[in-house]
Amino acid sequence: MTMRLDYLSIFPAYFDVLDISLLGKAAVNGLVEVHAHDLRDWTHDRHRTVDDTPCGGGAGMVMKPDPWGEAFDEIIGTEPDSSVHVIFPSPSGAPFTQSAAQELSSAVRIVFCCGRYEGIDHRVIDYARSMWTVHEVSLGDYVLNGGEVAALAITEAVVRLVPGFMGNPESLAEESFSAGQDGLLEYPLFTRPVSWRGLDVPEVLMSGHHGRIAKWRRDESVRLTCERRPDLTDSDFGVPH
Numbered sequence: 001m002t003m004r005l006d007y008l009s010i011f012p013a014y015f016d017v018l019d020i021s022l023l024g025k026a027a028v029n030g031l032v033e034v035h036a037h038d039l040r041d042w043t044h045d046r047h048r049t050v051d052d053t054p055c056g057g058g059a060g061m062v063m064k065p066d067p068w069g070e071a072f073d074e075i076i077g078t079e080p081d082s083s084v085h086v087i088f089p090s091p092s093g094a095p096f097t098q099s100a101a102q103e104l105s106s107a108v109r110i111v112f113c114c115g116r117y118e119g120i121d122h123r124v125i126d127y128a129r130s131m132w133t134v135h136e137v138s139l140g141d142y143v144l145n146g147g148e149v150a151a152l153a154i155t156e157a158v159v160r161l162v163p164g165f166m167g168n169p170e171s172l173a174e175e176s177f178s179a180g181q182d183g184l185l186e187y188p189l190f191t192r193p194v195s196w197r198g199l200d201v202p203e204v205l206m207s208g209h210h211g212r213i214a215k216w217r218r219d220e221s222v223r224l225t226c227e228r229r230p231d232l233t234d235s236d237f238g239v240p241h
């Protein structure tokens with residue numbers, strides 16, 4: 001199955017980066033198909049206008065609905081299809097999580113709508129909801145200049161979970177937030193040399209005792225999660241003894 005990814009933006013060059021590294025390899029292998037589109041291609045005035053002043057007043061500009069609607073018609077079509085996932089990265093979206101990435105990794109089509117200015121006319125989102133499966137998602141509580149960087153981050157989180165993308169799928173099991181980690185943060189990692197600038201690899205990791213190593217890793221994951229992400233912990237994790 002090839003996952004088709006479309007990106008609608010006034011800065012489509014942001015997505016040139018998807019040609020490199022593992023994502024580029026996935027495209028070559030036919031796992032994903034990437035299409036970046038310039039929203040201004042669906043404007044009809046000399047200035048290729050995509051924005052206008054906000055109804056009701058206020059600072060900044062709002063992205064006009066017309067170009068989005070015409071772009072949707074051409075890129076996605078005019079028939080409802082719940083198998084098409086349309087993602088609007090937005091500071092007012094729901095937090096994007098690893099489980100959301102896992103769910104999206106089985107999608108056949110994902111369309112990213114990258115807003116700029118103060119945002120997109122809300123009717124665009126309402127229209128999309130009437131046609132496709134819409135996700136308004138946020139990467140965090142901070143302000144970006146647009147949705148492009150978030151779309152890239154979401155793409156990476158999703159595509160790396162597509163079956164066949166990662167050379168060694170077992171490596172996914174022990175990552176932070178993965179089910180194999182019970183949603184805990186990943187434990188600290190070490191490699192050679194055993195001693196580096198007076199800092200040594202924890203002895204237990206050099207013991208060859210798999211049971212002790214597994215316990216140390218679990219305890220470290222619980223400790224880190226309790227310290228840094230109490231929002232992810234619950235009474236089941238507790239604090240390592």
Ligand SMILES: Nc1c(O)cccc1[N+](=O)[O-]
Nearest residue numbers: 090138139140143144150
């Ligand atoms: N925070 C933010 C933004 O300011 C604009 C677009 C997308 C996001 N986000 O996904 O977090």
